[in-house]
Amino acid sequence: MHFHEIKQRLTTEPVASHQKDAAILLPLVQIENQVHILFxxxxxxxxxxxxxxxFPGGRIDQADSTPKDAAIREFTEELxxxxxxxSILAALPKIESPRKGLIYPFVAEVYSLDTIQPNPEEVDDWFTIPLDxxxxxxxxTGYITITIEPGENFPINQIANKRAYERKTYQMPEYFYTYNNRIVWGLTARVLNSFLQHLKQQ
Structure with missing residues (x-):
């Protein structure tokens, strides 16, 4: 493989490789001259x-050409x-979920909510929070303690410092955003936090 092939593959939009991979949309909409995020x-x-x-989203189907197509399809089906x-504005960094594979988040501008019609089989309600x-x-911020145990066929004896990986525990932060008695946490809050940090760094 040559350098130009490596560059081409790294700059090509990714294709989901796991049957549990999912794509989600972080929708931005302007309401009374303020940008809001739709949940x-x-x-x-x-x-x-x-x-x-x-956020709107779900599992990537075989019929979806790309994770971005899956995010748009799920958004349309759910809302x-x-x-x-x-309009898709940008892709955010992928997030790995132990139970759901890779999550591909995309930021989108939604021009109008006038035609919103949530699918009652999937969506109970919707709301927005001002970006500002x-x-x-x-x-x-709260923390979850996670314990790692090597699974079956894990070659623990081939690792130089195997004791560091036997029942290793670590803490993972969980973010909780609250607004008008609404709470955003878990994977959704991780995606939201990633988006907000990108904006703050700029």
């Missing part, structure tokens, strides 16, 4: 995270907004 609340009838706040009413509020309000 949705998962339907209470769902098996996974019912009633939780999240009923035609894809012609949004989130940029100037630090989240509450």
């Amino acid at each position: 949705q609340v998962r339907a209470l009838s769902l098996n996974a995270q019912p009633g939780e706040t999240c 009923g907004i035609d894809p012609s009413l949004l 509020y989130l940029l100037h309000t630090e989240p509450t």
Whole structure:
């Protein structure tokens, strides 16, 4: 493989490689001259995270050409907004989820919420939070303790310092954003925090 091939592959939009990989959209919309972020609340009838706040998105299907296509499709299916009413602004760094594979987040501008029609089988409610509020309000941070145990076929005896990986524990931060009795946390808050940090650094 030559350098120009390496460059081409690294600059080509990624294709999901795991059956659990998912794509999500972080939607921005202008409301009364202020940029807001659109969130949705998962339907209470769902098996996974019912009633939780999240961004539109879901698993990448084989019919999706790219993770970006999957994010747009899921946004349309869940909120009923035609894809012609949004524009992808940028991709955020991928996030690895132990239970869900890789998550591909994309930031999008939504031109109007006038036609929003949430799918009741997937979405219980929706709301927005002003971007300026989130940029100037630090989240509450809690920590989850995670224990690592080598699984079956893990070659622990081939590792020089194997004791460091036997029942290794570490803490992972969890962010909690609150606004008007709404709470954003978990994977959604991690994506949100990544987005906000990018804006603050610029």
